[in-house]
Amino acid sequence: MKRFTRLLLGTGVLVGGMSIAVAQETTPPPKVLSIMREFVKPGKGGAVHEKSESAFVQAMTRAKWPTHYFAVSSITGKPRVLFLTGYDSFEAWEKDVLATQKNATLSAALDRANAADGELLSDYDSSALVYNEEYSLRSAVDIAHMRYFDIALYRVRAGHDADWDTIVKMVKAAYEKIPDVHFATYYAQYGQEGTTYVVFTPMKSAAEIDQSFAQDKQFMANMGEDGMKKFSELLAVTIEFSQHNLFAFTPSMSYPRDEWIKADPDFWKPKPAAAPKKAAEKPANSQ
Secondary structure (H helix, E strand, O other): HHHHHHHHHHOOOOOOOOOOOOOOOEEOOOOOEEEEEEEEEEOOOOOOOHHHHHHHHHHHHHOOOOOOOEEEEEEEOOOEEEEEEEEEEEHHHHHHHHHHHHHHHHHHHHHHHHHHHOOEEEEEEEEEEEEEEEEEEEEOEHHHHOOOEEEEEEEOOOHHHHHHHHHHHHHHHHHHHOOOOOEEEEEEOOOOEEEEEEEEEOOOOOOHHHHHHHHHHHHHHHHHHHHHHHHHHHHHHHHHHHHEEEEEEEEEEEOOOHHHHHHHHHHHOOOOOOOOOOOOOOOOOOO
């Protein structure tokens, strides 16, 4: 019981319980989310991978491509980078792919970038997720000013869809009473085994992780003793597998939307560091 409860609360299997200040500019989650996941070879991450990925960004920028994406790099778990692209529908995704294929210049540039980038990778996969508004809470946030994603993955046992639905609704009802808690839940339509859900909790800073632990008691009080008992029993029979990791937004590998750049240019498009000035040479007869 304690293991499942701790996973859900604070560091959470289902939600992170993170809180943020009221956002001035909020962005709703995309209805369809494409995730390309790159596992980097040892010693090939960091600046080496960032330089390789810059070729993709440059190609998209030169083409003035209307579809944007952004990258998040793993802080926990295996070294990997997720590239996230949002669409209004699968039809919109298809149109973007077909348009890219018809653009010979862009396609050629992406092919070259893929060949070079592939040398740095140990593995690669992709998933397609569909947003579930009913299982989300205050999911429209000021994403341009976020810096981390708490990403949790849950696989539901066969025949327990109704139990999962009950669990999520219980958790959501308890967290609705805690101001500013927010999360977006997606169903894995393609690319994952069984019935899988992925929950994203964006954060402005790691301090929000610390704050989430303080919300545990409030969550349990809102749930009530009987509710916590039922909740724990449902978790034990419903969750087949769970994975929970922390990722950092990575602007150097991203092709962000223009409004994100305008909202926070120092983060999304930082100016190159100025070259150090050379010391003035002393006259030959100086001491």
